[in-house]
Amino acid sequence: MWKWWLLLGMCFWVLVMFKLANKFFICSLNSFNEYSTKQNPIQLIVTEVNHLQVPMEKSLQRESEAAEKAPSKEELNWEHVQMERLELLRNVCRDEALRNVTHSRISRFVLDRIFVCDKHKILFCQTPKVGNTQWKKVLIVLNGDFSTVEEVPESVVHKPEKNRLSRLSSFSKPEIEKRLSSYFKFFIVRDPFDRLISAFKDKFLHNPRFEPWYNRDIAPEIIRKYRKNHTEAMGLQFEDFVRYLGDPNHRRLDIKFGEHIIHWVTYVELCAPCQINYNVIGHHETLQEDVPYILKKAGIDQIVSYPTIPPGITAYNKTKVKQNFSRISKRDIRRLYARFQGDFKLFGYG
Numbered sequence: 001m002w003k004w005w006l007l008l009g010m011c012f013w014v015l016v017m018f019k020l021a022n023k024f025f026i027c028s029l030n031s032f033n034e035y036s037t038k039q040n041p042i043q044l045i046v047t048e049v050n051h052l053q054v055p056m057e058k059s060l061q062r063e064s065e066a067a068e069k070a071p072s073k074e075e076l077n078w079e080h081v082q083m084e085r086l087e088l089l090r091n092v093c094r095d096e097a098l099r100n101v102t103h104s105r106i107s108r109f110v111l112d113r114i115f116v117c118d119k120h121k122i123l124f125c126q127t128p129k130v131g132n133t134q135w136k137k138v139l140i141v142l143n144g145d146f147s148t149v150e151e152v153p154e155s156v157v158h159k160p161e162k163n164r165l166s167r168l169s170s171f172s173k174p175e176i177e178k179r180l181s182s183y184f185k186f187f188i189v190r191d192p193f194d195r196l197i198s199a200f201k202d203k204f205l206h207n208p209r210f211e212p213w214y215n216r217d218i219a220p221e222i223i224r225k226y227r228k229n230h231t232e233a234m235g236l237q238f239e240d241f242v243r244y245l246g247d248p249n250h251r252r253l254d255i256k257f258g259e260h261i262i263h264w265v266t267y268v269e270l271c272a273p274c275q276i277n278y279n280v281i282g283h284h285e286t287l288q289e290d291v292p293y294i295l296k297k298a299g300i301d302q303i304v305s306y307p308t309i310p311p312g313i314t315a316y317n318k319t320k321v322k323q324n325f326s327r328i329s330k331r332d333i334r335r336l337y338a339r340f341q342g343d344f345k346l347f348g349y350g
């Protein structure tokens, strides 16, 4: 009889060893998958294996985890940069002399700009030409429709009926207020004049997304109203565009152009930064540092990654901006600055 018990015991032992070996094998496979998303089955298996490890290994592992969690020197410096940005914003918002150019109502237009992620309590205000498409991909991944940002097709990102991103404007007033007061809120800005050059190139010169209405409907309207020499038959020039933007009576055309104006109206008008208490304001020029900071502050750095930022695309080139404005009259530049003064001051661009 005892022989049977021994045999049974041995069988059990072999089974346990086999299972352990199996798990460690899967664990080593995982090292090839370091950059995949965290909540996959392999990851779950690894945490299971970790429970079986001997105590010393466990404590070592805890130490390294602690080291990972403690903020590095660079992170502390970046925290400092971010705090200074928010302080500057608060001070400029309080400046009565600038009130006109820094304040705007939390209108339907603003609520339409803000994307909501209820699952992770995040609000993201959309500001074009600063990598905003990439953040939309991040939100789509957080919604659970795709597991990585690389898998989200461009055709999905820009189609409201396909991307399933909800906007703050779709909620009731109390629901909006609840989210505004408790969610993590952020948006990205860049040098205001550089942004206008970029918008002009993207919508009126290159038009890579085949949006014909910019050159078919909007450009002729601006030319008719603002071009000085009507014998010149060329398409919209940067000079015409600047004159429209700097005109104190630009609103009449804005209303005609509808939503498309999001590409050139001020950040103040898009996101109401003095009315809404944003937690982080990223700068396109420092996106490389701001992206990990935002992901961490929003508590999603373990769940999702931002697409790789191509080197050089976020760099600000003063020479280029100056060249582009060299043909614009002093008066028009002054008027343009007057309109965008709020954006310049609030975000520290001068």
Ligand SMILES: *[C@@H]1O[C@H](CO)[C@@H](O)[C@H](O)[C@H]1NC(C)=O
Residues within 6 Å of the ligand: 100
């Ligand atoms: C600010 O607003 C007041 C009242 O609407 C107006 O009279 C004034 O011209 C505005 N100033 C600027 C700089 O827009």
Ligand SMILES: *[C@@H]1O[C@H](CO)[C@@H](O)[C@H](O)[C@H]1NC(C)=O
Residues within 6 Å of the ligand: 229, 230, 231, 232
């Ligand atoms: C207007 O443009 C045409 C064509 O470029 C040019 O020949 C003409 O001299 C310009 N007129 C003025 C007043 O600049």
Ligand SMILES: *[C@@H]1O[C@H](CO)[C@@H](O)[C@H](O)[C@H]1NC(C)=O
Residues within 6 Å of the ligand: 317, 318, 319, 320, 323
């Ligand atoms: C900045 O722009 C100018 C003019 O387009 C160009 O010649 C120069 O190489 C650019 N500088 C950098 C650092 O990219």
Ligand SMILES: *[C@@H]1O[C@H](CO)[C@@H](O)[C@H](O)[C@H]1NC(C)=O
Residues within 6 Å of the ligand: 197, 200, 201, 238, 319, 320, 323, 324
């Ligand atoms: C701005 O200047 C660069 C050269 O520095 C030129 O290639 C580009 O077309 C200009 N853009 C506009 C909008 O004038």
